[in-house]
Amino acid sequence: MAQNDIPIVEYTPLSDIPTILQDVRATFKSGLTKSLSYRKEQLKGLHNMIAENEDLFREASFLDLRKPPQELFLGETGIIKHECVEAIKNLDRWASPEKVKVSLINKFDDIHIRKDPVGVVLIIGTWNYPVNLLLIPAIGAIAAGNTVILKPSEVSPHVAKLVTELLPKYLDQRSYRIVNGAVPHTSALLDLKFDHIFYTGSGNVGKIIMAAAAKQLTPVTLELGGKSPAFVAKDGNINTIARRLAIGKFFNSGQTCIAPDYVIVERGVENELVKEMKKTLLEFYGAAPQTSPSYGRIVSKGHFHRLVQGLKNTQGEVVIGGDSQEDDLFIAPTLVLNVKPDDSLMQDEIFGPILPIMVVDSMEDGVDYVNSKDQPLALYIFSGNKKLVNHILDNTRSGSAVVNETMVQFTITTLPFGGTGPSGIGSYHGKKSFDTFSHERSTVIKSLGMERFNTVRYPPYSEKKIGWLDWLLYSKVKYAPNAANPGASKANL
Structure with a gap:
């Protein structure tokens, strides 16, 4: 390395x-x-x-x-x-x-x-x-x-x-x-x-x-970047959700700016999610991820120590992974259950293969939490409930949003990619x-002919010229009386 x-x-x-x-x-x-x-x-x-x-x-x-x-x-x-x-x-x-x-x-x-x-x-x-x-x-x-x-x-x-x-x-x-x-x-x-x-x-x-x-x-x-959340609702197919969360989080060992940084899961399905994630990680990387040719490494010792320290300080329960080896810059795919808002893993972007799971009583609690933080670069929602999905989209802000998948927005080159607020300026x-x-570059190329039409712009000014300019230059709105309020007018565009 x-x-x-x-x-x-x-x-x-x-x-x-x-x-x-x-x-x-x-x-x-x-x-x-x-x-x-x-x-x-x-x-x-x-x-x-x-x-x-x-x-x-x-x-x-x-x-x-x-x-x-x-x-x-x-x-x-x-x-x-x-x-x-x-x-x-x-x-x-x-x-x-x-x-x-x-x-x-x-x-x-x-x-x-x-x-x-x-x-x-x-x-x-x-x-x-x-x-x-x-x-x-x-x-x-x-x-x-x-x-x-x-x-x-x-x-x-x-x-x-x-x-x-x-x-x-x-x-x-x-x-x-x-x-x-x-x-x-x-x-x-x-x-x-x-x-x-x-x-x-x-x-x-x-x-x-x-x-x-x-x-x-x-x-x-x-x-x-920023802490990109992933909402997991009760109604989703947890097996599929586990696979799509895992590939998004552990691709490039979690060192991706749009990786799901943490999960907000509705109470009642958190244990099933952990169970399915265990199965998924075993399928993806085997019983010993360190030997898997499909799993990468942390880029440097500085980043390795930062991640390990964050994991040591967490008050959540490490339910998958947690092991590491400095000489190989290896940190196993790790899940931490029941993290709290003030947890060490919930402060800064993790940028590594550690996935905290916050359990909430309702998705509305999750929306409130996300809105209490800076706008993230990405936001993920796993649910088949269109009303819930639209509610989350309507009441949060993020650079991009993806429903029932992770990270695919980066590969769709017809979509602009970029952040908002602290997660970025501009897109590409x-x-x-x-x-x-x-x-x-706004460009206007006019003829030197037809000067007669320009006289309405030139002094001496008059009300008649204003009338001509209004007709020639600007769109018009017709107003009709408002029957409910005679003092007001209703615009017909």
């Missing part, structure tokens, strides 16, 4: 960072990335970088996270290839000027929204999905015509090293560069002026990113990624 103090990937000299930015900004100003054919070629290169090096990505991900090949494909390489293909297929349509409805006075003019690139983009990746969370945003930035600096996570150094070696072979280095390093390198980047910053990671670091960006008035997209995936890195 790779540790952060092993110099696996060579860090970029700090003195080189301003020059790298100057180079890619000069490329952007040259107009090279404006061409749609150029963008498509770069997207093909990114696709081929993944497709032609699957074995190398498997090896690097295994060294960093002991990530099983199927989890790498489902959570990272497969979706990257898919997004590249979709961007190439749809780029002409996405980049086309968008016509808008106009008032009568502008009917004969060319009025539209241009889709312009924002400029130079900084993308700061993270370690839990080190390929996906670095390159999926890059797809949108490339498709939109920007130049890009990518900062891989130093916590997953084997993947960072591999991407650093491969990227120059597949993408134009005039437009797309990598900066490797730790906190000083990120700080050095944030001291510079970018046109957009995209960051995935913790809320605490997100605040630092946003504060630095504010000094430059740079827009940001922040993909953060598919066309939304293109939009995130584009400036919608």
